[in-house]
Amino acid sequence: MLDVKLLRSDLDAVVANLKKRGFDFPRAEYERLEAERKQVQVRTEQLQNERNTRSRSIGQAKARGEDIAPLLAEVGKLGDELKAAEARLDALQAELDDLLMRVPNLLHESVPVGADENDNIEIRRWGEPREFAFEPKDHVDLGSGLMDFDLAARLTGARFVTLKGPMARLHRALAQFMLDTHINEHGYEEVYVPYIVNRDSLLGTGQLPKFGEDLFRLEGEHEFYLIPTAEVPVTNFARDEILAAESLPRRYVAHTPCFRSEAGSYGKDTRGMIRQHQFDKVEMVQIVKPADSYAALEEMTGHAERILQLLGLPYRIVALCSGDIGFGAAKTHDLEVWLPGQGKYREISSVSNCEAFQARRMQARWRNPENGNRPEPVHTLNGSGVAVGRAMIAVIENYQQEDGSIVVPEVLRPYMGGIEKIPAAKA
RNA sequence: GGAGAGGUGCCGGAGUGGUCGAACGGGCCUGACUCGAAAUCAGGUGUACGCGCGAGCGUACCGUGGGUUCGAAUCCCACCCUCUCCGCCA
Numbered sequence: 001m002l003d004v005k006l007l008r009s010d011l012d013a014v015v016a017n018l019k020k021r022g023f024d025f026p027r028a029e030y031e032r033l034e035a036e037r038k039q040v041q042v043r044t045e046q047l048q049n050e051r052n053t054r055s056r057s058i059g060q061a062k063a064r065g066e067d068i069a070p071l072l073a074e075v076g077k078l079g080d081e082l083k084a085a086e087a088r089l090d091a092l093q094a095e096l097d098d099l100l101m102r103v104p105n106l107l108h109e110s111v112p113v114g115a116d117e118n119d120n121i122e123i124r125r126w127g128e129p130r131e132f133a134f135e136p137k138d139h140v141d142l143g144s145g146l147m148d149f150d151l152a153a154r155l156t157g158a159r160f161v162t163l164k165g166p167m168a169r170l171h172r173a174l175a176q177f178m179l180d181t182h183i184n185e186h187g188y189e190e191v192y193v194p195y196i197v198n199r200d201s202l203l204g205t206g207q208l209p210k211f212g213e214d215l216f217r218l219e220g221e222h223e224f225y226l227i228p229t230a231e232v233p234v235t236n237f238a239r240d241e242i243l244a245a246e247s248l249p250r251r252y253v254a255h256t257p258c259f260r261s262e263a264g265s266y267g268k269d270t271r272g273m274i275r276q277h278q279f280d281k282v283e284m285v286q287i288v289k290p291a292d293s294y295a296a297l298e299e300m301t302g303h304a305e306r307i308l309q310l311l312g313l314p315y316r317i318v319a320l321c322s323g324d325i326g327f328g329a330a331k332t333h334d335l336e337v338w339l340p341g342q343g344k345y346r347e348i349s350s351v352s353n354c355e356a357f358q359a360r361r362m363q364a365r366w367r368n369p370e371n372g373n374r375p376e377p378v379h380t381l382n383g384s385g386v387a388v389g390r391a392m393i394a395v396i397e398n399y400q401q402e403d404g405s406i407v408v409p410e411v412l413r414p415y416m417g418g419i420e421k422i423p424a425a426k427a
Numbered sequence: 428g429g430a431g432a433g434g435u436g437c438c439g440g441a442g443u444g445g446u447c448g449a450a451c452g453g454g455c456c457u458g459a460c461u462c463g464a465a466a467u468c469a470g471g472u473g474u475a476c477g478c479g480c481g482a483g484c485g486u487a488c489c490g491u492g493g494g495u496u497c498g499a500a501u502c503c504c505a506c507c508c509u510c511u512c513c514g515c516c517a
Contacts, residue, residue, distance in 0.1 A: 004476095041477060045486045052486090055498040059445035068497085075497045222507095242437075242474090363475095367437095373456080375474075 001100055001360045008034075017106045020113050020322040030099060037092045044085040051078050101203065102210050105357040107322055108294075108331040114321030120334070121321065126305065127314030129338045134402045138341025139393040140272040142400050143167060146422075147273070158270075159262060159277045161389075166422045170395065170408070171280070173415035175255045175388045178282040178307050182385055186303045188253035188284060193233035195256060199223045201236040204362030206328035206354075213263040216277075226259035230283035231382040238287050238364035242375050245367055249288040249296065253385065256281065273389050274346065280388035286381045289366065290356065293379035294331075297353040300383045301333045304349040307386050310411045313394050314338040316345050330355045335386065337394040348390045351383030 007014055007030075015025045054075045061068050112121045140147070146167035152160035163171055182188040196218065202208040202225060207215060216226040227233060234252050243250075258281050269275035284303060288296045301317065308315045320332040329352035336345035359365070359377035367373045399407040404424030408416050 038477080041486085045477065048486060051497075055496095056446060058497055062445075072497055079497085244437090365474095373472095 001357065002103055002106065003356070003360065004100070007100075014106065018104065020107055020111075021104060021325065022115070022323055023104055025103065026099060030096075033092060033096045033099065037089070037096060040085060040089045040092060044082070044089045047078060047082040047085055051075065051082060054078075098209065101361070104327045105330050105354060107325065108353070108355075110319070111325060111331055112319055112321045113323075115323040116321075117324045119321040120318040120324055123317045123319055123333070125314070125316040126309060127312070127338070129314050130340065130398060132340065136340035136397065136400060137404070138272065138339075139396045141341075142396050142404060142406065149272075156277075159275065161273050161276060166416075166419065167392075169416055169419075170412070170422065171388060171392050173412045174391050174395070175280055175282060176415050177310075177412055178385055178388070178391075179253060179255050181307060181310065182253040182282070182284060182303060185306070186251070186253075186284075188251045191234060191237075191252045191254045193227075193230060193254055193256065195227050195233075195259075196224045197227055197232050197236070199225075200362075201232050201239070204236050204239050204364075205232045205358050206361065207232065210327065214261055216259045216261055227256065228260045229258050229281060229382075230254040230256040231285060234283065234285040235287070235358055235380050235382060236362060237285075238359070238378060238380070239362035241364055243287070243364075243366040243378065245289070245369055248366055248378070249286055249292060252285045252287075254283050254285075255388075256283065273393055276389065279390075282385045282388060284351075284383045284385040287364070288379050288381065289368075290376070290379045293353050293355060293381060296379075296381050297331060297333070297351060300381055300385075301335070301351045304335050304351055304383055304385045307391075308335065308337060308348070308394075311391070311395060311409050313391075313398055315348070320350075326350075326352060328352070328354045328357050330357065333383075335384075337390065339394060339397050340400070341393075341397045346390065348394065349384040349386040352381060354380045354382070 002014065011027070011031075015027060018025045054071065058068050058071050058075070061071060112119065114120065140149075146164045148162045148164065149160075152162045155162070179190060183190050199208060202215070207228060215228055218224040218226070233256075234254050237252065238250075257278055259278050262275060262277060265275060273279075284300055286296050286300060305315070305317070315335050315337045318334050318336060320326075320329075320334055325332050332350055332352040334347050335349035335351070337348040338344075339346050356377035356379055358380045364378050364380065365375035366378045368376045395409060395412075396406050399409060401407060401421075401424075406422040408420055408422065413420060
């Protein structure tokens with residue numbers, strides 16, 4: 001949610017900033033609602049004041065043993081008008097709230113302006129894509145037998161996978177390795193969280209009210225959803241909290257499955273494990289003082305990079321442009337890993353600074369000693385560190401041998417019982 | 428699933444219809460004392476929103492949502508959550 005004070009003080013700047021995303025701020029509607037809200041709120045509070053004053057004097061008169069009948073008659077007339085005013089104010093506020101909850105975050109000034117992913121700006125590259133002496137296969141061909149999409153389709157449906165034997169173990173090894181690296185080298189606290197969350201959590205991080213169709217909602221009396229990312233439960237740790245300055249920054253890392261309905265992605269990445277309804281991810285979340293959030297963005301990008309470096313996977317970093325950046329982010333870095341099977345870089349991690357956007361939605365605050373210990377919104381960041389399934393794809397494709405076997409990267413061997421190579425799968 | 432208890436401010440904990448935004452204690456902040464600290468003493472200390480240049484004034488908030496009433500933390504209804512015991516269970 002945007003800062004309502006900014007909305008009132010500099011609406012032009014807000015509208016212009018959102019325009020860069022291609023978002024049309026509904027200015028006329030907002031101004032109409034806001035004007036009426038102001039007028040109705042003032043009137044409502046006047047009426048409430050009057051009621052309170054009179055009720056108090058009734059109480060006092062009664063205490064003095066006076067006759068309160070005339071006072072009662074007088075105040076009785078207030079009721080209907082007050083009730084109507086309160087109802088109107090509620091309705092207006094609900095409308096305004098709904099409007100504002102659907103407005104994306106403002107972009108940081110450094111975000112490149114562009115229309116779509118083609119306008120993202122490459123910041124740097126690491127590693128050299130390997131020269132193959134043979135035609136590299138993609139992960140589907142390499143994994144056949146140990147990576148079974150048909151079986152998953154029978155168990156569930158399209159866009160699921162089953163892994164077997166060393167492939168399942170490789171998947172687990174990657175998650176363990178990533179967690180350990182973030183815990184031991186990067187100073188994160190490991191957390192285990194619910195994979196099912198309520199509506200408030202999703203409103204807090206911004207998946208709702210606008211993107212409900214991307215979520216899996218559970219049947220039943222509760223409004224529960226499967227998490228689309230650990231960002232949701234973990235960032236909501238701070239919801240409705242006032243954090244002490246000394247307790248910041250908070251750095252959390254969690255390994256969870258993620259569930260996405262992938263509505264609107266029909267026909268996209270249908271082959272293989274790139275885009276699934278269920279995938280695992282190691283997610284980093286930081287809750288920081290506002291002044292520190294851009295340093296934290298760089299730091300977290302580095303933490304994700306470190307994973308790919310240790311795995312020896314070539315990658316590049318891009319700054320998402322204004323047209324490609326997510327709803328809640330002020331600035332986002334994507335890590336794209338080299339996939340020989342596709343001959344291109346593909347997203348494997350996304351690291352975002354949401355500034356106070358989520359914090360305002362979820363009332364996540366801290367006491368700022370430089371401002372008389374007043375509660376102010378914190379800044380929240382999240383980043384994949386990294387997507388486990390895609391990391392597995394990258395390992396398979398980058399470490400493939402001509403015979404179809406896969407060399408296990410050094411850092412994963414301790415997690416694989418010392419196995420150095422996954423033999424070629426029989427079709 | 429059954430029975431019972433309970434949800435109040437940063438924390439503990441009073442408060443069962445009227446100057447209650449809320450006693451008291453702790454914590455925290457400021458000041459005094461001190462070379463300094465501790466202890467002690469005095470004062471202060473909720474959040475959000477609205478109006479106002481401002482001092483300030485006003486409104487809302489005692490799990491959530493309704494209701495009763497001139498007036499609700501207090502009464503009624505529904506729901507959510509927590510705890511204890513029993514049952515079941517990984």
